[in-house]
Amino acid sequence: MAQQDNQFKRLVSHCKEYGFIFQSSEVYDGLSAVYDYGPYGVLLKNNIKEYWWKSMVQMHENIVGLDASIFMHPKTWKASGHVDAFNDPLIDNKDSKKRYRADVLVEDYMAKIEAKINKEVAKAKKRFGDSFDEAQFRSTNPRVLKNQEKHDAIGKRLANGMRDNLADVKALIEELGIACPESGSKNWTDVRQFNLMFSTQLGTIAGEEGKLYLRPETAQGIFVNFLNVQKTSRQKIPFGIAQIGKAFRNEIVARQFIFRMREFEQMEMQFFVRPGEEMKYYEQWKAFRLKWHKTIGSPAEKLRFHDHDNLAHYANAAVDIQFDFPFGFKELEGIHSRTDFDLTQHQELSGRKIQYYDPELKESYVPYVVETSIGCDRMFLAVMSHALTEDVVPDANGKESTRLVLRLHPAIAPIKCAVLPLLKNKEELTDKAREVFNKIKFAFDCQYDEKDAIGRRYRRQDAIGTPYCVTIDFDTLEDNTVTIRDRDSLAQERIAIDDIVKTISGKIDMSTLLSQL
């Protein structure tokens, strides 16, 4: 646990120190759960979006794109159920005046029990060595069994309470003796529902009529445009609409860095299918999305499916792709079979017919929807947390030293190539290096850097994940060749200046990555 905490702290400070992510409005002490992407962050984020967009839109002839507005007619959110049911259960501590999500307080308590169990297992593993059978130990050790039973009983009671008995969630918090993490006080208010939508007011209309919401998900922009898109793109079912855009949620528990933000970006695709065929596509999209994660380099053991225990009111099947973040396995992406709920709701509230005429069946129907929905920021966090590693490598004098290296897939690395003159104060070298930079800058993101010793410059590029460094030395002046250094293998090769673009392009190419899907 402590090791995970340290790993997470290191990641957060790395993101700041190297210009990936800053706290929003930091000069005013920051705005909680809102973040800004710095120079390398914005490049990495754009590359993640490009990978998603191309894999969904460019690679599928039956998926088209959309960029809908953040503001929508307020009836949209009535129809979707967000006005009435997009709530989190909150509880206040009367002494500290701090507000918490009641379910998260209980889940944190459960996580402590789980940590106790894992500690017990780890201890036994150490004691028994290779002969240790973890499954058997978990199913027979009395202490583990007792804790597991307690854990599961709390989980079950929480799920029931969340469904229709918030008074019992409060009773559970009191029975477990959960105290306010800030003050240690156990003086709690009742648990009440809190709507997560941010609202604002349209300038021209006073009162409730002019109340607008900042969209809490991008999906509804796709649903209300279903007919516009279907007709203008002449798509036949099954087909999908993809969108990347901002979403806003007034999250009560705002922590874990960019995992849970109040303003974030979603990458969503709604796939419209014939009623009754949704499970076939649900399985197909589950498989495709998991492969998408693995192809960009997320290891299989850090990914898992987690079926929803309680289905949302609109879904007939739902699964999360969870990622093993530094704070444990958590939702990275959701895949939901949303039935015809949304389109039917919009049809009813708008009074317009939102149906598809199926030329093969010769009938009209409201299509069913399978959606894949991933937070771009969570993907950023997943990629960064896996990529940031510490290596022991030889330094310039052949001695062992540790380096921080960001092992991003080269296709999404912010900077693809750094151009480095061997020495700063030799004009012939810096002139030549600038010439090289100006020659290759059209092909991909490059960076010219002459400050500090070459070894330190390599380290700086390693820390931002630059896959290739090109060094201009005295031989370059003679024969127009440079050394190209590989971030991961540290191998250095001599190549002609004219071959730099070709050599690097082959390795950072997004289309090669896409072809592996």
Ligand code: ATP
């Ligand atoms: P959670 O249970 O973690 O609150 P959710 O189930 O409400 O998430 P969805 O409504 O399914 O999330 O949204 C789809 C995706 O959007 C999530 O898988 C996640 O990657 C991302 N997402 C949701 N809320 C946030 C947030 N507050 N900050 C960053 N990303 C988010």
